Amino acid sequence: MTSARPIFRFAPSPNGLLHLGHAHSALLNAAMARAVGGRLLLRIEDIDPARCRPEFETAIEEDLGWLGLAFESPVRRQSEHMGDYIAALGRLDAMGLVYASFESRADIRRAVDERPDWPLDPDGAPLFPFPRASMSEAERASRRTAGHPYALRLDMNRAVALAGPLVWREVETIGSEEIRLAADPLAWGDVVVARKDVPTSYHLAVVVDDALQGVSHVVRGADLKEATSVHRLLQVLLGLPEPLYTHHSLLLDPDGRKLSKSIGSESLRALRDNGATPEEIRRRALDVVG
Ligand code: GLU
Secondary structure (H helix, E strand, O other), X not given: OOOOOOEEEEOOOOOOOOEHHHHHHHHHHHHHHHHOOOEEXXXXXXXXXXXXXXXXXXXXXXXXXXXOOOOOOOOEEHHXXXXXXXXXXXXXXXXXXXXXXXXXXXXXXXXXXXXOOOOEOOOOOEOOOOOHHHOOXXXXXXXXXXXXXXXXXXXXXXXXXXXXXXXXXXXXXXXXXXXXXXXXXXXXXXXXXXXXXXXXXXXXXXXXXXXXXXXXXXXXXXXXXXXXXXXXXXXXXXXXXXXXXXXXXXXXXXXXXXXXXXXXXXXXXXXXXXXXXXXXXXXXXXXXXX
């Protein structure tokens, strides 16, 4: 009997050009997949219509090809699979775990500004300050019917009570000892599972897709490590398999800031236009982890 080959994925968002940090993550996925004879998938995480653009997706695929990385086709594009996320939302809803939330960012900011000690989530954003009990289900239903825009949020207390204590499995790299880390989804409060403009959120789409694509190994940056608490919870609630996680260290710029589009980190494309070769980028991107 042969066991299925491990499956890895690299999952960028096409909201800008790839930088050295993405190259690091993609190359690490490729190296780990190679080490265990695994498959490597590319997933385009383009649920945000305001920020994602097809020309960035084209650039991502070109840059990865230039780096010498080959991915299986077809590439999964999240924007083409909203039906899968809607189905998962339906299951969470049937368990009584989601509710419609009509508040705007400004409402949240105002509520929190009045409470200086209000707790923050692991990303530094205030926990959602309007408990589910603050509005009746009848009022929520009538606002929905009247066409008020709403997000769907996970009732975190109820979800955690249902799922019980959770851990996830983490390895530093292939062959290193597997450890179990305690998940703490309560630290995130009532996360959004469907945004006002699209019927999913990052958290929901990532767990649904990892399961649908049969991903066995999730290798991604340490900035997403805390989010794994929410992902593990959603996997348990939805009855999805549990991948093995690796959260790799992030590349920093000379000022110690993590590379990112938002601080204008030099793109692979700019490095290439300035004469860098794929070999140089591969060495720079992989050297950092030693
Ligand atoms: N799309 C996410 C990003 O570009 C990565 C998601 C993941 O690897 O789970 O940061």
